[in-house]
Amino acid sequence: xxxVIQSTRHEVTEMGQEVTLRCxxxxxxDYLFWYRQTMMRGLELLIYFNNNVPIDDSGMxxxxxxxxxxxxxxxxxxxxxxxxRDSAVYFCASSLRGSYGYTxxxxxxxxxx
Amino acid sequence: xxSVTQLGSHVSVSEGALVLLRCNYSSSVPPYLxxxxxxxxxxxxxxxKYTTGATLVKGINGFEAEFKKSETSFHLTKPxxxxxxxxxxxxxxxxxxxxGSARQLTxxxxxxxxxxP
Numbered sequence: 592x593x594x595v596i597q598s599t600r601h602e603v604t605e606m607g608q609e610v611t612l613r614c615x616x617x618x619x620x621d622y623l624f625w626y627r628q629t630m631m632r633g634l635e636l637l638i639y640f641n642n643n644v645p646i647d648d649s650g651m652x653x654x655x656x657x658x659x660x661x662x663x664x665x666x667x668x669x670x671x672x673x674x675x676r677d678s679a680v681y682f683c684a685s686s687l688r689g690s691y692g693y694t695x696x697x698x699x700x701x702x703x704x
Numbered sequence: 705x706x707s708v709t710q711l712g713s714h715v716s717v718s719e720g721a722l723v724l725l726r727c728n729y730s731s732s733v734p735p736y737l738x739x740x741x742x743x744x745x746x747x748x749x750x751x752x753k754y755t756t757g758a759t760l761v762k763g764i765n766g767f768e769a770e771f772k773k774s775e776t777s778f779h780l781t782k783p784x785x786x787x788x789x790x791x792x793x794x795x796x797x798x799x800x801x802x803x804g805s806a807r808q809l810t811x812x813x814x815x816x817x818x819x820x821p
Binding site: 595624633634636639647682684691692693694695696697698 | 736738740745746747748749750753755794798800808809810811812813814
């Protein structure tokens with residue numbers, strides 16, 4: 592099992608640019624979660640999907656953030672336009688219904704300069 | 705609403721000493737509780753979880769935790785610390801819904817464990 596894959600470990604972009612973070616969940620998992628981690632705010636849930644459908648996006652900070660899950664094996668988190676305060680580590684996690692335990696990816700460290 | 709409080713953002717212990725990381729929760733219904741560990745520049749890894757049944761839960765790497773409803777606590781312990789245990793530890797809570805579906809976890813603010821030689 593390859594685990595949850597976030598292939599980009601570090602992403603650097605300029606303020607105002609669009610940035611897209613990508614995630615491949617564990618095959619067969621039907622829940623996918625996007626978290627953001629910062630020193631100031633800790634781990635924050637941004638959005639989660641069940642069977643590719645967004646269930647709760649109340650944690651998405653602004654309209655500049657959007658997330659999609661076009662199929663069971665892929666999800667994206669897009670920030671447009673990006674701002675320096677978006678700099679954080681973004682984690683993707685997936686879970687199998689009823690397992691009550693997430694498997695996290697290794698995260699993407701986003702730096703907006 | 706559910707929440708988790710981790711007492712002590714930084715804990716230092718000597719190698720071989722007892723590790724005790726504190727977690728208290730607030731939940732209006734019986735909770736499901738978790739401990740995760742995060743090593744530098746890595747994602748979070750599940751150490752152990754309590755859902756139902758035995759209140760003393762054993763996890764990986766020699767860690768265990770005990771669910772104490774009367775104290776609303778789920779403290780993490782390890783009898784003897786190793787240098788490799790140095791990491792950040794997160795307590796998390798969720799609660800079951802009737803369908804058995806997964807729900808989002810609410811994480812505590814984390815405790816950084818330092819192990820001194």
